[in-house]
Amino acid sequence: MQTTTDLEAMRELLESMQGQIASLVSQNDTLAKQVSDLSEDLRAQAAESDKVIASLKAELAEAKLKEASLVEEIKFWNMRFYGSKSEKVAPGQISQFNEMEAAFDEEHPEPSIEDALPKRKGKPHRRGGKVNIDYDRFKTIVIEHDIPEGERACPECGCVLREMNVEVTKRLKIVPAQIYVEEHRRHVYRCADCCGANARGEERKSVIVRAPQPKPPIPGSFATPSLIFYVINGKYSLGLPLYRMEAEFRSMRAEISRQDMASWVINVHVRWLSKVHSRIKAELLSHDLMHADETTVQVLKEPTRKPTRKPRMWLFCSAKRDTPAYVYEYHETRGKSVAEGFLRGWKGTLTTDGYRPYFNLQEADVTNTACLVHVRRKFAEIVKVAGGDAKAAKSLYPSVALDARRMIDEMFKVDKAFDKLDARERKAKRIEELQPLMRDFYAFCVRSAEVATPRSKLDKALRYAIWSWPYVMNVLDDGRLELDNNIAERGMKVFVIGRKAWLFSDTPRGAEASAAIYSIVTTAKMNGLEPRAYIEWLLTEMPNAGELTDEVVDGFLPWSDKVPQECKLKPEVWEKVREMRDEPILNVDPAVFEDEVEYGPAEDEVLTLELPPERTQE
Known part of the structure; x- marks a missing residue:
């Protein structure tokens, strides 16, 4: 039979066990909370890791894009500085320094003097006859080559030689620039009676008359026109x-x-x-x-x-x-x-x-037309950087540039056939034959721009073409307009060539x-x-x-x-x-291109991707 002491001991044990159970439950709750917190932390860290990984992948992709862009830019500038300087290079043309060797051809025949001198106006001579050269425009110096009189004996029999004819050979001689002094002698006349009377104190003017003399371009200067x-x-x-x-x-x-x-x-x-x-x-x-x-x-x-x-x-x-x-x-x-x-x-x-x-x-009330050559040039440069047509055709993005350049070349070819038409006929032919090519090219550029790498040369070329195209198509409105701005660029080239020699002007006045x-x-x-x-x-x-x-x-x-x-x-x-x-x-001075950012659309400009309105025949 249990005693009171045993019951107390059991009660204490039970209470102790209950305390331990409560403590364990509390510890279990704490551990569960810690596990939950750790899980949350792990999930957060996993999410953060995913973000970091995604960010690193994006940075890597951006770095690769920049690397590709820089490589493309280096190739582009190498081509600009060291490649051919014209989109159309004459056969055999190497450089100005080497032009003697480049132009030399052992097979080239020596020209005749008739090839060099101007011809007289009038009816051409019959085939095989003499060319009618205008020798009167040139001073002729006759140089006689004769046998001295004492040596005119036949080498076989010793008889005196008699003149049979004169063989004439014409050659060209150049005289360097020469300076001559113009002495202008202006005759002066006087009236002896008037001058004498004036000298005697009479009320008569002295009359002195000078011969008229043309005024020089600069008064008081010896420089002639x-x-x-x-x-x-x-x-x-x-x-x-x-x-x-x-x-x-x-x-x-x-x-x-x-x-x-x-x-x-x-x-x-x-x-x-x-x-x-x-x-x-x-x-x-x-x-x-x-x-x-x-x-x-x-x-x-x-x-x-x-x-x-x-x-x-x-x-x-x-x-x-x-x-x-x-x-x-x-x-x-x-x-x-x-x-x-x-x-x-x-x-x-x-x-x-x-x-x-x-x-x-x-x-100013200005309607703008954009130069198609400048649109073409951006695609042509990509093809050059790729190594030419054959290599560009095998590459993804250069092949797009090659197709674009060929489409533009076809436009020029079609338009050239209309050069000799009057303005009205030329306009009609352009609307009929050139406009479809222009609209197809625009659609091609819009499609290609969707897959081009952003900020690449191809992307910039396509954006430039899309931005320019409404202005390029304005050429359809007037048959007197040209597809290019070559007439101004060639006129400016006259200045550029001179500038290469004299480099700068000293003052604004100059x-x-x-x-x-x-x-x-x-x-x-x-x-x-x-x-x-x-x-x-x-x-x-x-x-x-x-x-x-x-x-x-x-x-x-x-x-x-x-x-x-x-x-x-x-x-x-x-x-x-x-x-x-x-x-x-x-x-090819890099400073010339310092503000090319002003060309075409701004980098963040949103382009209108609608086809320009179709022109119809009047």
Whole structure:
């Protein structure tokens, strides 16, 4: 029988066990909570790890994209600097430095003098007859090769030789530039009676009469129009710096400094050529079609600009089917304020590259057309970087660029067939045959842009094409328009080639004079004039023309009927000049591309992906 003590002990044991159970339950709850917290932490860490992994994958993909973009950029600039500098390279063309070796051909026959000299006008001779050469245009020096009279004996029998005929061989000789001194002798006459009476104190004037003498282009200067043009031609047509011409004059025994030459050029610009430049500009602004381009020019002594920053030489010129007029203008900036100022109040169609400010001009009623060559160029560069057509065709993205370039080439091919049509027929043919190709190309670019790697060269080329296309298709509205801006780019190339030799202008005044002279020389060439004869005529006649009103100056413009015949090129020569063939020299200074971000759409710009409206026949 249990005693009270045993019951108490059992009760204490039971209570102790209950306490232990409660403690275990509490510990179990604590452990369960800890397990739950640990699970939450693990889940959170797992989620965070997933985020980190995803972020790292995105960063890796971005890094790979950047790497591919940088590799593409390096290949692109290698191509720009070291590859061919033209999209169309003449066979055998290697470089200017190596042009002798490149042009040399052992199979090339020696030309005859008839090939080099001009032919007389008139009916051609029958086949096999003599070529009718115009020898009268060249001074002929006769050099006799004869046997001395005492040696005219037959080597066989000793009899006296009698002349049978004279064999004539003609060769060309060149005489280097020569300096002559013009001595102007102005005769002065007096009336002996009047002068005598005046000397005796009578109220009669002394009468002295001088023979009339034409005014020189620069009063008080010994420089003649021919000497001034020699400087102008050297600098602006041949691209020679003044220091080279200074050395050339020294070789002719004349000490004419570069300061003298610069002073002459600026002087005749201020007095005469600026007026011609101004009237050429007025003629251009009377047209309703225009092309424009611009490039860098270094001007050292410019008060408001650091010498290391480059202002711009702008070019505005007429369309291919209008009277040729080229206006170069120097400005400190490339801002759209320059184009707005030039075109203020003008109404018409402006063809340019993709420089954005052209497409948002104020104070002018401008319809824009974009150059198709610039669209093509971006795809062509991708194909070049890929290694050419064959390699590009085997690669994913370069093959897209190759297809795009070929589609554009087909557009040019189709359009070339309409070159000789009048404007109305050309417009109709373009709407019928060219418009379908244009719409297909636009749709192709929109589809391709959806799969192109963002910010890659292909993506940028496609975005540029999509952005440009509504402006490119504006060419369908007027048969006088061109698909490209080549007429302005070739005109600007004349300046760029010269700039490679003389590098910079010293002052804004010199740059403005250069702009005016380039305008006159290029406009004269494109109107069928020989620049030397034309500018000499200007500098001879303008100082003696009296008050130079606009009407008077218009008589001196390249297309005026008053321009003498001796200033005009022969038709066949003019046609060659009008072609303005591409030169192998191209400016590849990286600074030229410093603001290419201004071309085409902005990087974050949302493009309209709707097809431009379809044109219909009138």
